[in-house]
Amino acid sequence: MADPEDQTTETPMRHVSYDRFGEPDVLQLGQSAVPEPGPGQVLVRVHGAGLNPIDWKTRRGLGFAARQIENSLPWTPGYDIAGEVVAVADDVTTLAPGDRVMGMIGFPAGGGGYADHAVANADEFAIVPEELDLVTAGALPLAALTAWQALFEVAKLEAGQKILIHAGAGGVGHFAVQFALERGAHVVATASAANRDFLAELGVHEVIDYRTTDVAEECYGLDVVLDLVGGETGMRSLHTLGEQGVLVTIPTVTADDIISAAEEMGLRAHGMTVRPDAFHLDEIAELIEDGDVRVHIDRAFPLAQAADAHDLLEGGHVRGKLVLDCR
Template sequence: MANPNEQSTDTTMRHISYDRFGDRDVLKVTHSDIPQPEAGQVLIRVHGAGLNPIDWKTRKGLGFAARQIENSLPWTPGYDVAGEVVAVAEDVTTLTPGDRVMGMIGFPAGGGGYAEYAVAGADELAIVPEELDLMVAGALPLAALTAWQALFEVAKLESGQKILIHAGAGGVGHFAVQFALERGAHVVATASASNRDFLAELGVHEVIDYRTTDVAEECYGLDVVLDLVGGEAGKRSLHTLGEQGVLVTIPTVTADEIISAAEEMGLRAHGMTVRPDVFHLDEIAELIEDGDVRVHIDQSFPLEKVADAHELLEGGHVRGKLVLDCR
């Protein structure tokens, strides 16, 4: 049997796969042939693959992505990648070998990011700014797009508005606070006391310790709430909204009950599912290039330590992002 820690040969690669839903022990290092790009695709030598909560939920068989893949296991997880283009299909004219790219790939049924090489649609990829390390860039797409779409497409956040962002120090949260600040909003975020300084460095105006303080007693008349926690925290936050305010809740499991509670109170609440959008990614890349937004990596892990990464991810207290180092 191949040693999972061995480097791949020229024609094979290492990747993570699972052949059934379950706990972290279903994640295996596998050797397979390097895939070849088909029409419209490019092959990427992956440097960094971001980890997201949807990864462990899908691995456990939970949520809509799991329904999409349940009949096509074994499957390689991972929707976030950044790396270098090594080959392109004949019909691809927008990218060439050597380009530094990032993207949210294969969503929701394709995946494939937890790997040394991945194929992606050329239209899923944005160019990575020179200032941004490729491994760090791998942690960006899904979380940053979630924050961007929630704030600007669903909530329609504008300059001068007041917003509460739950879990402001997390993966989506630390992007959301930076985007909202850049747009000129007054930003309040919930976090644990240990993340107060981190959020203050990002420029957050007020940090509320969710362990000791009830947001409904601290905040009122808000224009927007971005709920990245769900459940009771989401429902409680409805009390902070002004009459014209809107709450956007990201966890799909509790979205319906929060929306129903809002309707009963005569308020607006929406759920949302992120989608790939290379134009938004380009805008985000520009903010990084200008120094207005940064990507915070809490920890990186080699492929063979993917179970440790999932354990940390499931714990729910990551500051910024986790990433697999696939180099």
Template sequence: MPTTADQNSESSMRHVIYDRFGERDVLQVVRSDVLTPAEGQVLVRVHGAGLNPIDWKTRKGLGFAARQIENSLPWTPGYDIAGEVVAVGEQVTTLTPGDRVMGMVGFPATGGGYSEYAVAEADELAIVPEELDLVTAGGLPLAALTAWQGLFEVAKLEAGQKILIHAGAGGVGHFAVQFARERGAHVIATASAGNRDFLAELGVHEVIDYRTTDIVEECYGLDVVLDLIGGDTGKRSLHTLGEQGVLVTIPTVTADEIISEAEAMGLRAHGMTVRPDVFHLDEIAELIEDGDVRVHIEKAFPLEDVAQAHEMLEGGHVRGKLVLDCR
């Protein structure tokens, strides 16, 4: 664990903690000493901290991350950061103060993103493209890595294949539709009618309004389904697959039952858990640099409005991403 260094003893930072699991009222903003990076780590002045569904689920004590931290409370949530390197620990040769960086950090047990300063492993961080401001970049790592790994590592999506992406306008979804299009796939996405134009702008070929249309009647013989909803939606989506097709389901809570149902039908389905991967982040940064992929932020909240941010996050139906502006 990083320690508080003497030279930082007068400098303090604001960060979010909760000391017990519960509703949004357990979130509080406190002040602590700024941390010093240990060997192999860097200290980042955070500009943007991404919000992800795992954040509110863990806060409520749900899921695998909550099991990892239940004996470490109080805890600072947040796995996504972007900002500026202000100090580097020993043995760090890849980054220097002033570098603009982003990364999925402290996953799953350390967290620490919802803060004015965060310590990260140097090898968790990628350089942010000049085209991207640092608050926006905070919304990228975890969701973009989830989309990338689900599509290309688990589903092994290839050019010319047909893919259905559920919740295409959401955090993971809006990256997934762009990555799939960029790879040369035919992209179908489910969304509400209000997101049709947004998805068309991202290059989606067909948008299905999940409120009015049954995907099983609309889709058949698909190569890949990326299921970002889980439960019954995931199970019904199995009926849209071709014989060699594969469904990748992201919500861990219902993954086992969807995989069992797929096996019973003689089909393939996989669950997955995202992992930090700086090489993938570099590839994604390149697509952003080239103008092929964009990050959509629906709203940026100041650190002290973290409870409102969680309220919006929990409500679902966010277009793109939510971030905390920690500047």
């Protein structure tokens, strides 16, 4: 391991954890020894840690990640980090101390992002473009990878196709609309009236106010629907698909029902779970370098205010992303 002595034994690290499922107030700031990287791992001084809907759902004891950690509490949440490498294991040759990195780490049972230091596998990281500060970069990996994999691996979106993206101004949504536009698709997005201008600035062709308009009456013959809402929204969206169209639904709790309904209608629908992929992150980083994609931060919170961040996150209606400033 590359000089662990001065990095890992002096000042304790701060981290947020919870020892039981519940409301945001179960999130507690504590201290522990700075971990050392094991084989294949690096130690990162975290600048930014992204927040995602899975974070509050897991904190409440909901979903598949909660099932995996329920017997190993207390647990430090957080799957998104960006920061500076401070130490690497002896067998790591791809990264070195001083590298600016971002990655989706510890998914789904490891976590560890809500901290000022984190260890993770070297192959989970991509280099952060110089154009992006490290706090902002911490908000990118999970949401951007979700959008990328849903659009290009599952839906196989192509140039010239017409796509409807629900919750286009949200964390995953604002990446998805930009990726789809960059690929040459015609992009329709749902959002509240307050986010119409934001999406127009990103280049979205049509914005539908979900509060006043039924998409099933407004859209038809679509090639792709990216459903980031689930439930009744996903169900109604099946009626907007063309015969060869495909719907990709992200919320796992209603995915099976939507997929079953699609089968009964002779249509295609798929669920998906995001996975770490540094190669995809590299491609996304290139788009940021070229100015084709930007990361919108709604608000940054100090690490000590993680509970306040969860309150806002759980309420929905966040434009872009929330991030913890762990410096």
